[in-house]
Amino acid sequence: MRAIVTGGAGFIGSHMVDLLLERGIEVRVLDNLVAGRLHNLSHHSNDPRCVFEQVDVCNLADNAPIFRDVEYVFHFAGIGDIVPSIERPRDYLKINVQGTVAVMEASRTAGVKKVIYAASSSCYGLAKELPTTEVAPIQPQYPYALSKYLGECVALHWNQVYRLPVNCIRIFNAYGPRSRTTGAYGAVFGVFLAQKLKAKPFTVVGDGTQTRDFVYATDVARAFLAAAESEVSGEIFNLGSGSPQSVNRLVELLGGPVVHVPKRPGEPDCTWADTRKIRSRLGWSPGVSFEDGVAVMMQRIAAWADAPVWTSESIAVATQKWFEHLDR
Numbered sequence: 054m055r056a057i058v059t060g061g062a063g064f065i066g067s068h069m070v071d072l073l074l075e076r077g078i079e080v081r082v083l084d085n086l087v088a089g090r091l092h093n094l095s096h097h098s099n100d101p102r103c104v105f106e107q108v109d110v111c112n113l114a115d116n117a118p119i120f121r122d123v124e125y126v127f128h129f130a131g132i133g134d135i136v137p138s139i140e141r142p143r144d145y146l147k148i149n150v151q152g153t154v155a156v157m158e159a160s161r162t163a164g165v166k167k168v169i170y171a172a173s174s175s176c177y178g179l180a181k182e183l184p185t186t187e188v189a190p191i192q193p194q195y196p197y198a199l200s201k202y203l204g205e206c207v208a209l210h211w212n213q214v215y216r217l218p219v220n221c222i223r224i225f226n227a228y229g230p231r232s233r234t235t236g237a238y239g240a241v242f243g244v245f246l247a248q249k250l251k252a253k254p255f256t257v258v259g260d261g262t263q264t265r266d267f268v269y270a271t272d273v274a275r276a277f278l279a280a281a282e283s284e285v286s287g288e289i290f291n292l293g294s295g296s297p298q299s300v301n302r303l304v305e306l307l308g309g310p311v312v313h314v315p316k317r318p319g320e321p322d323c324t325w326a327d328t329r330k331i332r333s334r335l336g337w338s339p340g341v342s343f344e345d346g347v348a349v350m351m352q353r354i355a356a357w358a359d360a361p362v363w364t365s366e367s368i369a370v371a372t373q374k375w376f377e378h379l380d381r
Contacts, residue, residue, distance in 0.1 A: 060129035062089030120163035138197035149200035170208040173201035184327035194319035225293035229270030238371040247360035259316035261301035266293035269341035293326025318379040
């Protein structure tokens, strides 16, 4: 069997590549290396079953040769982070929406057996339904969330109109080795691990009681493969551990001093996936506990040596546009 992983040199995409090769599936990795890193795939450099092609999915032709004879396509390619999306909404809509159109068209032309789209739980915005089901109201709070939701709409539309077999998985708060360390202010793990490594205080937003439904990267990859192998098509699945953890609990596990920064508009107090659908329909359940996942991250903390070390002052500068546009 053969599979394509777009964004396969990135955080979750590289874990997807690991799992597919482990299961004996040949992998074609597509990545433009803007956010992805070849280092994430270096342990497969001598494996002839893993082929890398540096390409921007926005530039894919409908009849792209690399899509021929492929059973599964796992579409992770895109750009993330909140603040850059507020500053550059055109880029986000182009890459996360039009890039998805290109992947769907190439998949349709090649007769791919199943496409799995990496959607985002950010589409729920300030969710009032907790735990949050797949039918909760959609209310994106910033352009990144909007672009990922529109990409999901594209994927499901290709399923509806062209009968392209597609499933969409709304990922909650994924974490694990190889998580992104771009220059943008972003996810809590990247921020905290760089601070821990440089013996700086953790910059906790608000009082730290906010909770996030953290799900480990290898568990995410298993869910995507289950969605591909299932006979189910045209469905949306929430993907989280179903057990939210507070930022204060993360600080407790990492250990270190804390400083507090202002709570930001448009961020929920709690993210919490209702996972009953993915458990029952796909037979998936999380395999890595939060405590074990954090322990693995600590063992590999040296990987964040080049990550930016954020302070209260630099965060205030980086999030200025966030407050300017989202504070109501």
